[in-house]
Structure formats: C-alpha cells, structure tokens
Amino acid sequence: MINRKVILSIAKTHLLTKIKQTATAALGVTFGIGAYIIMVSFMTGLNQMLDDLILNLTPHIHIYNEIQPSKKQPITLYDDFKNSFNIVHSIKPKMNQKKIHNAYPIINYLAQNKNVLGVLPQLKSQIFYIAGTIELGGSLIGINPIEEATYFKLNDYIVNGSAEALYNSSNGILLGIEIAKKMSLNVGDRVQIGTVSGTVFPLKIVGFYQSGIADVDVIQSFANIKTVQRILGEPENYITDINVKLKDIDKAFLMAKDIEKQFSLTAMDINTANAQFDTGSSIRNLITYAVSITLLIVAGFGIYNILNMLIYEKMNDIAILKAIGFSGKDVQLIFMYQAVIIGFVGGVLGLILGFGLSHLIDNVPFETEALPRVKTYPVNFNFWYYIIGISFALIATFFAGYLPSQKAKKIDPVDIIRGQ
Amino acid sequence: MRKVLETKHINKYFKKPVLFHVLKDISMNINEGEFVSIMGKSGCGKSTLLYILSTMDTDYDGELYLNNKLITRNSRQELSYIRNKHIGFVFQFHYLLSEFTVLENVMLPAKKLGEKTFQEIEFEAMQKLKMLNIEHLAKKRASRISGGEKQRVAIARALINNPSIIMGDEPTGNLDSHNSENVFNVFKKLSIEEGLSLLVVTHDDDFAKQTDRIIQMEDGKIIT
Ligand SMILES: Nc1ncnc2c1ncn2[C@@H]1O[C@H](COP(=O)(O)OP(=O)(O)OP(=O)(O)O)[C@@H](O)[C@H]1O
Ligand SMILES: [Mg+2]
Numbered sequence: 001m002i003n004r005k006v007i008l009s010i011a012k013t014h015l016l017t018k019i020k021q022t023a024t025a026a027l028g029v030t031f032g033i034g035a036y037i038i039m040v041s042f043m044t045g046l047n048q049m050l051d052d053l054i055l056n057l058t059p060h061i062h063i064y065n066e067i068q069p070s071k072k073q074p075i076t077l078y079d080d081f082k083n084s085f086n087i088v089h090s091i092k093p094k095m096n097q098k099k100i101h102n103a104y105p106i107i108n109y110l111a112q113n114k115n116v117l118g119v120l121p122q123l124k125s126q127i128f129y130i131a132g133t134i135e136l137g138g139s140l141i142g143i144n145p146i147e148e149a150t151y152f153k154l155n156d157y158i159v160n161g162s163a164e165a166l167y168n169s170s171n172g173i174l175l176g177i178e179i180a181k182k183m184s185l186n187v188g189d190r191v192q193i194g195t196v197s198g199t200v201f202p203l204k205i206v207g208f209y210q211s212g213i214a215d216v217d218v219i220q221s222f223a224n225i226k227t228v229q230r231i232l233g234e235p236e237n238y239i240t241d242i243n244v245k246l247k248d249i250d251k252a253f254l255m256a257k258d259i260e261k262q263f264s265l266t267a268m269d270i271n272t273a274n275a276q277f278d279t280g281s282s283i284r285n286l287i288t289y290a291v292s293i294t295l296l297i298v299a300g301f302g303i304y305n306i307l308n309m310l311i312y313e314k315m316n317d318i319a320i321l322k323a324i325g326f327s328g329k330d331v332q333l334i335f336m337y338q339a340v341i342i343g344f345v346g347g348v349l350g351l352i353l354g355f356g357l358s359h360l361i362d363n364v365p366f367e368t369e370a371l372p373r374v375k376t377y378p379v380n381f382n383f384w385y386y387i388i389g390i391s392f393a394l395i396a397t398f399f400a401g402y403l404p405s406q407k408a409k410k411i412d413p414v415d416i417i418r419g420q
Numbered sequence: 421m422r423k424v425l426e427t428k429h430i431n432k433y434f435k436k437p438v439l440f441h442v443l444k445d446i447s448m449n450i451n452e453g454e455f456v457s458i459m460g461k462s463g464c465g466k467s468t469l470l471y472i473l474s475t476m477d478t479d480y481d482g483e484l485y486l487n488n489k490l491i492t493r494n495s496r497q498e499l500s501y502i503r504n505k506h507i508g509f510v511f512q513f514h515y516l517l518s519e520f521t522v523l524e525n526v527m528l529p530a531k532k533l534g535e536k537t538f539q540e541i542e543f544e545a546m547q548k549l550k551m552l553n554i555e556h557l558a559k560k561r562a563s564r565i566s567g568g569e570k571q572r573v574a575i576a577r578a579l580i581n582n583p584s585i586i587m588g589d590e591p592t593g594n595l596d597s598h599n600s601e602n603v604f605n606v607f608k609k610l611s612i613e614e615g616l617s618l619l620v621v622t623h624d625d626d627f628a629k630q631t632d633r634i635i636q637m638e639d640g641k642i643i644t
Contacts (some may be wrong), residue, residue, distance in 0.1 A: 006531040010517075017519045320515045323476060324529045324577065325504020327497050414471045417511060 002290055004267045007330055010321075011337035018310060022342060025306040028299035029346025029397065030353055033389045036292035037354025040385045042361060045378035047281045057152065057211060058373060059120075059243030060252045060268050060394055063106075063259060098124075103239035106263060115247050115255070118151040120144060122241040129175075129221075130192035130200060131183040138179065138219045140193060142228030145174075145300075151245045157350045160187045161207015171227060178218035180208055191389035201231045292304040296396045303400035307335055311408045318408055319416035332409035339401020340394060347393025351386050421451040423488060424585050424617045425473060430482035432468060443480070444466050444640045450585065455611040455618045457628040460637030469637075470589050473619070474509050475499040487584055504533050508578025510588040516570055516577075518563035522549070526563050528578045533581055541580075548576040552606060568599030571584045575606060586610070588620040592627065601625065 015022045073088050075081055100106065103121060110119045123142035128135045147164035148154040159177060159370055166172050175191060185191055190202045203223060211217055223231075246252055252269035258266040311318070318331055362379040426449040434440040442465045450456050458466050471477040472484065475491065478499070484492045486506060491499065503509070516525045526545040530536060536544075549555040552572040557565055562573065571591060578586050588607075592600035604627055610616045611632075620631070628634050636644040 003532065003534055006528070006534075013519050316515065317517050320517060321528075323474070323503065323509050323511075323515070324502070325500050325502075325532050327500035329497070330500075330532070414477050417471075417476075417515075418467070 003330070007333050008337055011334045011341065014314065014317075014334070015338055015341060018313075021306050021310065025303045025342045026346035026349065028302035029343055029393050030350040032292070032295040032299035032396075033347050033350025033393050034357065035295050035352035036288075036392065036417070037351060037385060037389050038357050038361070039288045039291060041354070041358040041379045042377070043284050044385075045380040047284055048380055049374060049378040051281065052153075053212060054274060055270070057157075058273060060246040060249055060270045061244040061256045061259065062268045062273070063100070063242040063244065063263075063265050064240060064268075065100060070372075077238060098240045098402070099234075100239050100242060103242065104237055107242060107302060110242070110244060110259075115251050117245040118247075120147050120149060120151060120243045121225065121239040122243060123225050123232075123234075123238060124240045125228055125232055126196055127231070128194035129179055129183065131185070131192050134183065135194065136179060136182065136220055138176070138221065140221050140223055140228055140231070142225035143222050144225060145222070148222075152243075157209055157211050158239060159208040159210050165206045166222065166224065169204060169206050170224070171201075171203050172223065173203035173227075174207050174209045174221050174222040175205050176217045177208040177210040178214060179221065180205070181192075182218070195231055197233075199231070199233075203227070212391075292392070296392055299346070300396045300400040303339055303397050306342075307339055307401055307404040308407075310338070311335060311404050311411075314408075315411065315416050318411050319413040322411070322413040323417070328409040331411075332405040334392065335405035335408050336401050339397045339405065343393045343397025343401075344390075346397075347390045350393065351389055352413070354389065355381075355386075395405065421448045421454075423485070424452050424454075425450040425619070427473070428483040428485075429471075430472060430480055430484065432465075432472065432477075432480040442519055442640050443472070445541045446482070446640075448612065448635060449560070450617055450619055450644055451619055453611070453615040455607065456620070456635060457514040457631040457633075458619065458621045458635045458637060459625075459628050462623075464637045465640040466637055467589055470587055470621055471620075474507055474587050475503055480598055504529055505581055506584040508575075508581070508583040508586040509613070510571070510574050510578050510586065510591040512590040516573055520562055521558065521628045522554070522560050522562055522565065522573050523558040525573060526580055528608040529577060530580045531607070545576070545580060548579050549573075552576050568595055568602060571595060571599070572606065575603070577611070585617040585619060588618070590621055592622065592624060600627070604630070 015210060073086075073091065075086050075088065107119045107121055110116055122146065125140050125142070127138055127140045129138050130136075143154075145154065145163035149204040154163045158174060161174065164172050173183065173193070178254055180186070183191070185205060187205050187207060189205050191205060193201045193203055195201075209217065209222055211220075221371040225239075226236070229236060232238070244255075246255070249270060256269035256272075259265065321331055321334075322328070331359065358379050358381065361377050362381075364377050366377040367373060428447050430443055430446040431441070432443040434442055446469060460466050468477070472480050475484075475486075475494075478492075478496075482492070483490055486502060491502060494502070502562050516522075516529070523542070523545055526548060527538075527541050530541040530544070531538065542617070546555060546558065549558055552575060554569055554572050554576070557569060557573070562570070565573070571594075575586075575591075586607075592609075595603065607618055607620065608630065611618055618631075620627075622628055633641055634644070637644070
C-alpha cells in the first residue's frame, strides 16, 4: 500500500510538471467522452420520441374480429366434390360480427397472465360528425379513459382537457383536434354525432385529442365505452377490440399466436404491425457508437503519443528509479497510473461537458406541427450513458497506456547510465 | 572478517557489434567495513563490472554473492529488493529526480522499502543531509543545486536504507578538486566512523592511495 502511494506521488509529480502535455491528452479524452454523451443522449432522445409517437398509440397485442372471406367455402363441405378441383369466383366476405364474443371473460382471462400489464376493451364505431348541414365521416372509439391514460399515456395526447374529465362525463367526447378546427368547435360546445342507422346524439366536448398524425386527428374521437354503447343501442358487453399491454414487448409475438389459436380471433402483435420500426433505432445507435468509438480511439492515440514522449523524456528518471530499487513493475505502474489519471480526469470533464451541452440542447426550442407536445429537442439523460462513458474513458486510456508502460518496464537502466 | 560481496569466476561477453570478452574470470571479495578502489585504463571493464556487482546487469556467467548468499539467479523482483535494501549506488553523473526536492530524492528509496513511517524516514533523511552538511538544501528542487551538492545528495540517498555496501562509478570524476576532496572525505568518514563497506571506481591516484585496498584491472582481468 505504501508502495502504491509512493508510485502514485511520482506519477502525479510527472504529470504536474508536464501540465501542458497532460492537459492536451486529457482534453482529447474530454472531447471524445463529451461527444459520446451528447450524441448518445440526443440520438436516444430522438429515438425515444419517435418510438413513443408510435408505441404509445399501438397496443402490444391488438385483438379483434377481422372481416375476411371464409377459409372454407360451402362446396368443400360437400363430399361429392371432395376429389374434384373446384373454382369459386367472386368470393364475398362472410357476414361477420365485429363484436368480440364473450369479450369480458377473455379480458379477465388475459388479465391473469403474469406477463400482462393491462387489458383494455375498446368499442370502435363508424359515425358522422354533424354541424348544421355538414356531415363528416369519422370514427368514435369507446374507451375506459383512466386505464387508457395509465397504459397508453392518453393524457399526453389531450389538449384542453383530461382523461379524468372524460371519465366523469356520461355524454362527453374527446374530439379529434382537426375535426374541431374544421367545424370551429371549442371545449364545452356540443357536437352532434350521427350513427350509421340514422340516430343523432349530442355530445359535449370535454377536450381535444391530438395524436400529431393529422390523418388520425381528422377522423378519430373518444368517448366512454358506455356512451358509445348507448349511441349504438348495443348492450354493455358489446366490445369490438381488446388492447393488451405487456411487461415484456418481446413476448408479444408468441402470445398473439396463442390468443389467435385459443379464441379464433385475430391478434396482431406490435412487432408484426411495425416491422420496419426497429431498424431505424438500431441504425441510429450504430452510428452513435461508431462515431464515439472513433473519437475515443483518436483520443487514445493522443494519450499513447504523449506517454511515449513522456517516457522518452523520463529515461533518466526510469534508470534512477530502477537503480535505487524500484522494480520494472513499479515503473510500469507509474506510467499506467498516469494514463488512468489522464483518462479519469479527461473522462469526468467529458461527462460534465456532455451533460452541460446536452442540457443546453434540451432547452433549445424545437417545434413542429407533426409533434404537438414536443417543445424542445428531446434529450435522454440516462445515468447509464455516463457510467458507460467513464468506463470507456478508463478502458481506452488503459490500453493507450499499456504499450508505453510496457516499454518503460523493459528499459535497461545500464543502457541509460552508460549512455550518459 | 565477514565478506560483504564476493564474485567467483565472472565472465561477460558483449555480442554486438562483435563478440567481445569484456570481463575475464573475475574473482574478488570485499570485506565488511573495507574501503576498496578499482583502477584501470579506460575501457578495461570497470563500469561493466560495477553494473554486475550492483545487480543491475544480470547477463553474465559466474557467481555473485552478497552477504554470503548467492544472488546470481535471483528474479528481477528479488534483485530490485536487494538493490533497494542492501546496495547504495553513486554515479559519476549526479542522477537525481530533477522534479523532486532534495529531501524527497533522499527519502525515495526508504519509501519504496516501506519499513518505516514517512515521519521516521524524513527524520533520518534530514540526519543524512546534516551529516553531509547540506541540510539547508532540503526543500530545494534537485535541479536547482550545484554539481558538488548534487553528488552529496546522491550519497545521502545511497545511505538512507543503511545498505551493506556503497558502490560508486567515478563519483568524483565530474567534480573539481575541491568538491572531489569533499566527497572523498565523506566516504572516508563513512568508512571509519560508520564502518561502511565501499567500492569505488576511480581514475584519481591520490584518491585511490588513501583507500584500504586498490584493485587494478587491465583488459577485463584483475591483475592485483
Ligand atoms: N553495450 C556495449 N556493447 C558492446 N561493447 C561495450 C558495451 N559497453 C561497453 N562496451 C565495451 O566494453 C569495454 C569496457 O567498457 P567499460 O565501460 O566497462 O569501461 P571502463 O573501464 O568503465 O572505462 P572508463 O574508465 O572509460 O569508464 C569497452 O571496450 C567498451 O567499448
Ligand atoms: Mg566507466
């Protein structure tokens, strides 16, 4: 231990007397780590924002009744034609109920699964928004507002209102913001909803829904499930969709397959629904790490150079230390300490620099029509990136210091002393 | 008389640029408390021998004993420890760590040995400096003192761990006559008062005559 202290004090003295070179080497690391922190924070912030945009709106598993042609046409049931080649033209979809049969038992069953966070029933209906003589086609979705807020961040997409306000209103509607613009409606106003069968209901606007995707916002509105059931004149177990949120998104695919088999319903998992989605994120991550590692390698060469120079300048010191009883290992340790000190100081400064600049970026205004809730550039302040950053710095400097220190270890004091 | 240092049939060759038999069958010993000088023409192999005796050079044939223990085939780690504890070395050029103070230079081998607390080491270092009349330089940077002073600092450093033997390779070779005499007196005093064993390479006849014994070398051989 005493040995460590002595060696460390020698290392420190060397660094302090060559403060300019030390600072240059440390700054290389600082910029490398700083750039890594900024890039990774900003890139993942961006990724997360884009992910959220879609993931928040997309259930992990979406269960519904798909309208599709029957797989078995009547002729296949007829034994006489079993061995013949049948051609059926103009197949029409089977008149299928949109309603999910036994929806609530299925919901209860799914809710018991350990991997399930939430199971949310929805009731989708085609309606018209009526204002005076204008009739706009659209869809009204019956939901449980509180649960939607918990599992799908509904409140993030509500302007001038809240999920609670919708929940507390038996004839409230969360109107798509583009519809409201078209029809010049404000919160508190009433909007007439017409059903396919011709009946008209007035609903009170308790807020606007803004997903940021204009095509959606011009069609879609929300109300309590019960409200929609009443409008449609359907009973309380009339449910068309079940959305499932899982603890582990990776299990979505298999679970969706199970559900399809078990209940003969269509179950779409999120990965199938957004297959292209992952690639974008992983390419951005790849770029981030490629650039950061390049910067660190450059910084590493800086350290390597400066340590090599230092060792060259300190040949005499190395010979003296060895002559008075310091071992090759001790001498190597001196230079390793120097590398690691440079890495640590440079790395910590890099973290501070990265944090500072990320903070700055986080406060730069960034407004776009497509992303209504985003006011500044998204930055992800994940603690782990700082741990990775400092580990990176230490590992890079360790390797940069290793070769020169190995050289110092092998220097033969006799050669140096003779050379004088 | 106990032998501090002994060699048996040491031979050394330089292989580059051409094979060169530099030390030929060197057998000698230094007794405890003896002050021995080595003399010989330039190039006869004095320094080469001293590097072997100081354990810094391990590339030789033959046997080297320190305090009657064979240390020829010891590991580098063990030899470092032996140099630290048992051997004090004074070079022709004043080899000090120039960025450290005089006191730190003197303390360094003892800190490395780690047998005493830093306070004890500092106290002893100051005593060595006092003995060599340079205690007023203790806090000065090693690069800011004169050549003669540096050489005395180097002696103080060689003494700090109370070694079995002090070796010097022309320790006065780079000094004027006044400083040479000064350093010689220090060695003489250490030999008489402290009973220290000393082995010093020198070209100075007057210096050598005042030592207990002179080893004469010629062409890599000991002749007397
Ligand atoms: N590394 C080496 N490679 C080859 N030959 C060497 C090497 N070092 C020394 N020599 C040769 O070995 C011989 C002995 O050298 P050494 O330095 O021991 O002489 P010396 O007696 O100390 O001389 P001086 O009094 O000038 O210091 C010389 O002829 C020298 O040229
Ligand atoms: Mg010589």
